Each structure stands twice: as C-alpha cells, then as structure tokens.
Amino acid sequence: MRHLVAATATLACTAVLGGLVALAPTAHAGEFLADGGFESGNLSGWSCDPGTTQVVTGQARSGSHALAGSPGGTGTAQCKQTVGVAPNTAYTFSAQVKGSYVYIGVDGGAGTWTPGTGGAYQQLTVSFTTGANQTSATVYVHGWYAQPTYYADDLSLTGPGGPTPSPTPTDPTPTDPTPPPTDPTPTPTPADPAPSSHALVGYLHSSFANGSGYVRMADVPASWDYIDLAFGEPTSTTSGDIRFDRCPVAECPAVESDAEFKAAIRAKQAQGKKVLISIGGQNGQVQLTTTAARDAFVGSVSRIIDTWGLDGLDIDFEGHSLSLGAGDTDFRNPTTPVVVNLISALKTLKARYGSAFVLTMAPETFFVQLGYQFYGPGPNGAQDPRAGAYLPVIHALRADLTLLHVQDYNSGPIMGLDNQYHQMGGADFHIAMTDMLLTGFPVAGNTSRVFPPLAPSQVAIGLPAGSNAGNGWTSQAEVNKALDCLTRKVGCGGYTTHGTWPALRGLMAWSVNWDKFGNWEFQRNFDGYFG
Incomplete structure (x- = not known):
C-alpha cells in the first residue's frame, strides 16, 4: 500500500x-x-x-x-x-x-x-x-x-502554488513515549467468523493523513469485517522493533483520543469484527536479518497487540523487505535469513495467542504470482531476488493463515496459468491472478516444485477502493464480472478458470478512507453483491 x-x-x-x-x-x-x-x-x-x-x-x-x-x-x-x-x-x-x-x-x-x-x-x-x-x-x-x-x-x-510549511525531518526516529510492559499477557480474542462467510477487508489510515481524509474508528461502517490499522513501522529497516504511532492532531485534526480509539475497537469486536495491526506498507521496510531482529519483532508486535487490544496481525511487506538469497531455490525449504526469521516470528506469535489469532497478508503480485515465471535471483543471479519471495512465507504459514489478499494493483503485466500476460484494471486480471492462488502453480516453471492451492475461504481479492486510491483501479462492474466468474463460472471472457469457488472469501480495499472519499462505492457494491 x-x-x-x-x-x-x-x-x-x-x-x-x-x-x-x-x-x-x-x-x-x-x-x-x-x-x-x-x-x-x-x-x-x-x-x-x-x-x-x-x-x-x-x-x-x-x-x-x-x-x-x-x-x-x-x-x-x-x-x-x-x-x-x-x-x-x-x-x-x-x-x-x-x-x-x-x-x-x-x-x-x-x-x-x-x-x-x-x-x-x-x-x-x-x-x-x-x-x-x-x-x-x-x-x-x-x-x-x-x-x-x-x-x-x-x-x-x-x-497553482501554495504556502510554505515548516520543514519536515527526512527520516524521523519513531518514539515510544510510554513503554508497555516487557512481557505483557496476551489479549484474549473471540473466535474468528465462520470461514464460509464472505468478508470485506479494509485498511484504516491510523498513523498518517493523505488526500483521503481521516476516519475515526467509531465511524467505520459495520460492513467492514476486518479493519487493518495502517501502519506499524520499524525504528530502522533491520531493527525488527515495530512501533505504532497514531496520527498526531496537527496532521489529523479529527483524530480521537487513545481512550476513544480503544473503546471503538472494543465496540467493533463486540460486533464480531476483527481489528489488526498492519506492519509495513510502502514506507515501512522490514528486514529481519538476524535472530535478534526476529525476537524484537515478536516482542514489539506483541506489545502493540496487547496495548490496543487487537485481534492479530497483517503482513504488508513491500519494497525490499523480502528477497531471496543465491541458492535459495525451493520455496518449501527456504534458507534466506529474512524469510526464515519472518516465518519463525509469525509462528511464535501464533503459538503465543492461540487459535483465535488472526493472520493476514497483503503481498504485491511481484512477490507471489510472478513466481510462476521467476523465483529469486535465478540460476545466473540475473533476476530480481524479490520475485516470488512471499511464496515460502505463505506456504509455511498456510495452516495458520486467515486471509491472503494479494494487491491486484500497482502491478505490471503478470503471466497467468494460460501463459498469457494479464494487465491490471479489468476483470481478466483478477480472474487470472486469483485462479493461480486457488489452483496452484509450478514455481519458476519447475513441475517438481508446485505451490499448492489455498482454500477459497483463505483468499480475498485486493483492490483500490477508488480511482484516486492506487494504480490499477477496477470499476465495480468489472469487479462483479470477476466475482461472477470465480464463484459461478459465468462471464469469464477469454480466460478459462480451473475451478469454481463459491466460498471465495471476499474483497480487500485500499482503503476505508479512500472508500469514504468515494462515497462508499466499494463497500456498497460489496454489500449489494454478497447481500
């Protein structure tokens, strides 16, 4: 994002x-x-x-x-x-x-x-x-x-021009004015909604403001089932120390107090909604290069979850957070430290909080579906080492993964299982990208290393909520075409899916804020489609 x-x-x-x-x-x-x-x-x-x-x-x-x-x-x-x-x-x-x-x-x-x-x-x-x-x-x-x-x-x-504001530091150091307890007691959470139900996932701009405007937690409509707080970010790229700082009043004049924010989270949870901390985003590069960074990640994320009473964690690692080292060619047995340590950290968090812990991921297509063609640096070291780098993480956590919502935007053309390139912005792209997740695919074309399909209840389609929200916006009519094809095999156009998945979990939007900016068009379409 x-x-x-x-x-x-x-x-x-x-x-x-x-x-x-x-x-x-x-x-x-x-x-x-x-x-x-x-x-x-x-x-x-x-x-x-x-x-x-x-x-x-x-x-x-x-x-x-x-x-x-x-x-x-x-x-x-x-x-x-x-x-x-x-x-x-x-x-x-x-x-x-x-x-x-x-x-x-x-x-x-x-x-x-x-x-x-x-x-x-x-x-x-x-x-x-x-x-x-x-x-x-x-x-x-x-x-x-x-x-x-x-x-x-x-x-x-x-x-036109505008006023000259006070300079902003280029790389401010995050602060934690009130350190929470070193070893907090995990927060109990209610059970996750039934996997067969459809869900609407949205990111809530909680630590920053942009052109979409601030939305208070209490004002998030009830249609949103998973609310991801954007974002928790590291104190440095390799520290593993994650901090969540709420948007300051100077930047977000409508921001509620911490007490009001916590009360609104509890109210959402009482309605059966899940509120997660999302780690990363475009500006939050996280590289767990050492076991010390891994342990710092576990400790700091736990403190955020317990301080705010959250239900779990969303991994939105972008940029150069994940990449694969030379010789790391099998997604089933990764060897690159940043991948191995992330897997270990997530498993530790899952064990700490138990079966009610919600774990979601929001990778870009480059880190997932591109793995059908390219994986890591390749045999000659000439490829981008980030290609397919999320696959070992998804695979290792598939038994614990609540939702995977790949960002079907900010993407270049990606080859589908029909060996044709698909381009974002229309139903065809979402059909082809989702078909890959629900069918499975050989990684880097190696038929002896097939990434197995995920359960339909684990997969949602990630989209920009509106034309201002991201590169690759898809009209609601095209979104519905994609859903018709994937859930009913109707109106698939020129692409033939490898199955029909009525239990497809739903949609993810970047973001709640951008949807409000667009008069809730994304949410209203979801409600109309799934009832």
Whole structure:
C-alpha cells in the first residue's frame, strides 16, 4: 500500500536535494518539476534507480535530451521527483513516453500506463487533487521488468502554488513515549467468523493523513469485517522493533483520543469484527536479518497487540523487505535469513495467542504470482531476488493463515496459468491472478516444485477502493464480472478458470478512507453483491 509522505514547500525552484525540490510560494499556476525535459544532460532533480536510468541524446521528443530507462530483469528503471504542493488543489501530471509498458503516476494516488507506443512518443496524463493537509506529492515514471528500454521526455506537473510549511525531518526516529510492559499477557480474542462467510477487508489510515481524509474508528461502517490499522513501522529497516504511532492532531485534526480509539475497537469486536495491526506498507521496510531482529519483532508486535487490544496481525511487506538469497531455490525449504526469521516470528506469535489469532497478508503480485515465471535471483543471479519471495512465507504459514489478499494493483503485466500476460484494471486480471492462488502453480516453471492451492475461504481479492486510491483501479462492474466468474463460472471472457469457488472469501480495499472519499462505492457494491 502506498501513502503520500508529508514534506516541504511549494513553487519556484530554489534547491534540489535527493529528488526533493524545495520551492518558494507563488500565487499563480506554473510548472512544478525541475528539469522535466532532462535538458541539463543529467538526472539533476530526480531520484532514479541506479544503473538502469540515464539521460541520452538522439531520442528526445523536444530539445536534445530524454530519459532512458532499461529495466532488464532486475527492476522497473524508475525516476521520481517530490515537489511541494498546496492543500485541496488540483494538479495535472503528464509525460511523453516511448516504449512498451511505461507507467506514470503519483505515489498513493492516480496512475496510468501504456502497453506500447508503436515506436513513437505518446502522451500519458493523470490528474489528482491534494488533501486538506497535504504539502507534497511524489510523481514517477517507470518501465516494467524484462521489457526493453523506454524513453520519457517533457514531463510536466502543473497547478497553482501554495504556502510554505515548516520543514519536515527526512527520516524521523519513531518514539515510544510510554513503554508497555516487557512481557505483557496476551489479549484474549473471540473466535474468528465462520470461514464460509464472505468478508470485506479494509485498511484504516491510523498513523498518517493523505488526500483521503481521516476516519475515526467509531465511524467505520459495520460492513467492514476486518479493519487493518495502517501502519506499524520499524525504528530502522533491520531493527525488527515495530512501533505504532497514531496520527498526531496537527496532521489529523479529527483524530480521537487513545481512550476513544480503544473503546471503538472494543465496540467493533463486540460486533464480531476483527481489528489488526498492519506492519509495513510502502514506507515501512522490514528486514529481519538476524535472530535478534526476529525476537524484537515478536516482542514489539506483541506489545502493540496487547496495548490496543487487537485481534492479530497483517503482513504488508513491500519494497525490499523480502528477497531471496543465491541458492535459495525451493520455496518449501527456504534458507534466506529474512524469510526464515519472518516465518519463525509469525509462528511464535501464533503459538503465543492461540487459535483465535488472526493472520493476514497483503503481498504485491511481484512477490507471489510472478513466481510462476521467476523465483529469486535465478540460476545466473540475473533476476530480481524479490520475485516470488512471499511464496515460502505463505506456504509455511498456510495452516495458520486467515486471509491472503494479494494487491491486484500497482502491478505490471503478470503471466497467468494460460501463459498469457494479464494487465491490471479489468476483470481478466483478477480472474487470472486469483485462479493461480486457488489452483496452484509450478514455481519458476519447475513441475517438481508446485505451490499448492489455498482454500477459497483463505483468499480475498485486493483492490483500490477508488480511482484516486492506487494504480490499477477496477470499476465495480468489472469487479462483479470477476466475482461472477470465480464463484459461478459465468462471464469469464477469454480466460478459462480451473475451478469454481463459491466460498471465495471476499474483497480487500485500499482503503476505508479512500472508500469514504468515494462515497462508499466499494463497500456498497460489496454489500449489494454478497447481500
């Protein structure tokens, strides 16, 4: 999941530091990006993936220079730039791109892409509106894994200026003002709802604000069965020490008190709902590289669960949290420390809290379904080591796993069991991706190492709640087509599923907040479909 980071200022460029452009206020519309045409001849002003991005001549749409990104098999060749923006303001981001599977967008918001431009430049455009307290936005352009070099030129972000806020520290150190007991007594929880029931899962922005607005726990509608508190984050990438800090009043003026928050959690639980702490997210990289980090993870997560009286844990490890080491080729017997230690930590937590402990996971497609083609660094070490890296974790915990809701968004094309590439944004993508989880698949094409299917009651489809919530939004009509196909084998289009699963658990949304922003369209569609 992605959320916009709070940062610095607004228009009229004064300095560029690590991709963050400091700006002075202005009263008129203008260009926000520094060097959107790359005419400096270098990547000044941009934060880009090293080794795969460069400024070149001979490929420009205008001027003399353009960005060239060569993803190869190890990344997406992304460049991004963070700029100051004004709250409650509309902006437009556009780029001229040339190549196959080129993406542009704004972190935590709208995005678009093209499957190919036919050898010529094509303009891509997205529009977005900032939130009430938002003072920065990060825009990006990237290609996709194993695709040829793409080119981008004439990138532009336009809109009015805004006030210059106080600078925000780049990497603040989380604090825990009131340390809880070292060895708290586990919180008892009621039994999980019957696995045969359909469920609606949503993330609640609890530690930050973005353009969707703050939602109090007590105001979450009763339709939401699993409420994931976003996010618990580590004090450092490898510490394993997870902290959950609620959104401060300065950032979320409507935030309730801790006592009100706890009371609302108890009220939800009395209604049979489950409230979990979600660990990770886009900004919360967690690498349990040592047993000490593993133990710190167990201890700190337990303290969060007991302090707030939660029902369990959601693992939303993204970015570089999980990867596979050289020689780690069998998902059934992993050897990479970050994977082995995470499995051990989750098993320890499950044993501590017992059968009522709720465990969910929200990996991206790159870490799961891409494992059908690629697993880890590969025999020659040339692949992205993160490919399929969630598979050993899911497999080891499958007996304890309550729900897996893979994020069917922020994804490039993924090959399905029909050996065709499927692209996000329509029913076909969700059908193909979910069919893989419920059918199983040979990992990296090795028929002697088949990832077994999960039970339908363990699988939900992960989606953006609205068009502003993430790259790959799917209309409710297309969501219903996917559900019709998977649960009744009706209207499957050109894809043939390997079964029919009426017990498919349901849907996950990023997020409750974004659904409220969209007048609860996602929730209302779920209620209408499942009754």
